Amino acid sequence: MKERVDVDVAIVGGGIAGCCAALRMRRSGLSVCLLEKGAVGSQASGVNFGGVRQQGRDFAELPLSRRSRELWGRLPELVGSDCEFVASGHIKLARSDADVEALDRYAAGAADHGLALELIGRARLRRDYPWLGEHVVGASLAPTDGHANPRLVAPAFGRAARAAGADVREFTRVEEVVRDGDRFRVRAGAIEVASTFLVNAAGAWGGAIAAAFGEPVPIATIAPNMLVTEPLPPLLTRSIGVCGGDIYLRQVPRGNVVFGGGHAWVDLDQERARPLTEISTCAMAEALRIVPALASALVIRSWTGIEGQMPDHLPVIGFSRTTPNLVHAFGFSGHGFQLGPAIGMILDELVREGASESPLDAFDIGRFHNSAQPPHAAGPHNGG
């Protein structure tokens, strides 16, 4: 006999987006059941670099990213833990004159979105960051960016959501989702959830759910190729990225330097991913060029996980074009971690009010279909 659960909102996927949404919706008084096939935060949300970064994002994402940044500063109050968030600042490095020009252009555009970036010339770079490699010729500093421990964030939101009364089901794989009258029916292991709203926060698996409702999207599967050194004396005062995106590094408070670059091996059907040695060695070599003082450091571990990527590298966020009350938030394309807390608020707004205060047009699922239909906007939720 299946256990039956009846809720306002069923959330598929216990990544950071799903967990943040569960917490936020509970705070709004909605009843929520979150279904996660593994443990919360096991895939992209838990294995990513941990960058809490606004700079470098597509301008369409900046309003969401700025909104999220405010929430990152309030983690202890929201979830009872800072999740090792450090507002270290983030420097994006230029390794050529063309890179310098690109940073200049980006900073001008970002200013229009209220994100102030400091451009750093070669002389100041040598003075303030003497540990950077000689081939770095310039940088852009986002003073309010930083980093956090991704392994802690989704579990912390999941725990807070559960404490707030959300029904968070781990190790519960969704087998079927159907629209049944004006309700959704979600079959997952030993339980069947009936809900008014369905939130698709299933990451790399989000495409399958969209397809089940007649709106397939061209989602690809990617996996970050991550490495970490043993603890080292404090050196990297900022989180580091580069123009081109082929290497990124940060030093955690414990001293380990976490870095990554390129993509690992992944097979979505088998749900398996593995770091690739050729990618790892390239990342080690480039990390050494960026921070020569890492020479002789020991790399103690590598890892990866599974993430969905859209062709335009923008997530799908917003109402379905085919199905009323179906809300998507997936395909974050390797940079959803920082957005997570804001996505939780946005999903809550969409469910309750049918619209968000954040601009979401760029993330509409309709961009992959030649549909003139407007997205289904639900009416305000009337409780129950």
Added chain:
Amino acid sequence: MTDPTTVVVGAGPAGIRAAEALVRHGLRVVVLDESARAGGQIYRQPPDAFERAYAKRYGFEARKARALHDAAARVLPLADYRPSTLVWNVWQRALDVTRDGRIERVPFDALVLATGATDRLMPIPGWTRAGVYSLGGAQIALKYQDCAIGRRIALLGTGPLLYLVAFQYRKAGANVVAVLDTAPAAAKRRALPQLAASPRTLAKGIFYRAWLASRRVTIEEGVVPLDIAGGERVDAVRYRRDGVERRIDCDAVALGFGLRSETQLADLAGCVFEFDAQDAQWLPRRDADGETSVPGVYVAGDGAGIGGADAAELWGERVGLAIAQRHGRAGADARIAAIDRRLARLARFRAALDRAFAIPALPPGDDTVVCRCESVRAGAARAAIRDFGVVDVNRLKALTRVGMGRCQGRMCGLAAAALVAAESGRDVAAAGRLRAQPPIKPLVMMPSLAPVPARGPSAPQGAAERSTP
């Protein structure tokens, strides 16, 4: 058709005998070993410049050590032998190795993992103090470099190795102040009838004990360790026996509770694991030929399950013969049958040893460090288990960093799983095992590691900008 290449990882008793069987049947063999000289841990050879008689170095095992070293000297020149080579990953029928500061890829058709064992350690208060060594480590210091770990040495834990190391240390002139065995004397008496099935081995054990006693080395059985006391360094072991607290002053402690198999490479190779109640750990599943669930990947010796050096030699040969048969070399049936009979006898002896030297349950206090690489205390681990409803040791690792450090849980993984089991009310098998992640041992960041393109790994066209997390 060219002959297949078998890669043997480890040049200890199992690896050498596997290579010997393969070479004898004319098969191509690559032997990769982390050490500079063959022999493994038990028959570890000293650095080239050291001279010490076999009898002194290996005691009663001198004949076996000599035989294995002789076999290595015969066989390895006929194989592609690569000493000082660290194997740190298995991926798509090839191994990633580091040798001379460079990464190489070594492909295989068949793979023999003869990766041996390390001490089973348990977090007891003070076990991370300077002056505390693993029992196996203490033995290697003596065997490899003629060094003792201290001036007044206590041995603490359980298992036959406890008495052997005490004997070897005392024989070498070191001051062994006490042998503190958690297994009670009664358990050993009960196991005697089965142990007598291997009279020679039993006799050696009895001899070590009697010899130590005659040199007035304190031997205590059925002890409950309380702590390894001291400041920065060890200055005493405190324990309880028969309800009475006692203290032994010392400046070094060798600690070990039997052995645990080194299985990370089998894990990275994708082998299916099963929980082995006797070894109290997850082990790669293997068939009668030593083949795992991954075709062509074999395990042999203590890395496949603890059996000791004699069983390791037999398993190594057994696996070598099985691979030779698989590739059309006939004529080994009688030998295989004989090996299987001897292995069965050794397995019975092994089971009796386990009854004599049971692994104690020593739940660490909340203040005790469980994971020494990441300095995670039992209390923090327990809090995370309760707080997040943890039922799997990998989850505990993600939340607390237990087993995330440079040893990758090789020292603390079993203790961490025991904590998850105890705290979540499940048995230890259900708590799972820490998944291996490459590199299984650290890699040094050096520009010379591997040839790389001028600007690092290439992201997909156009993806680079936004895929930076």
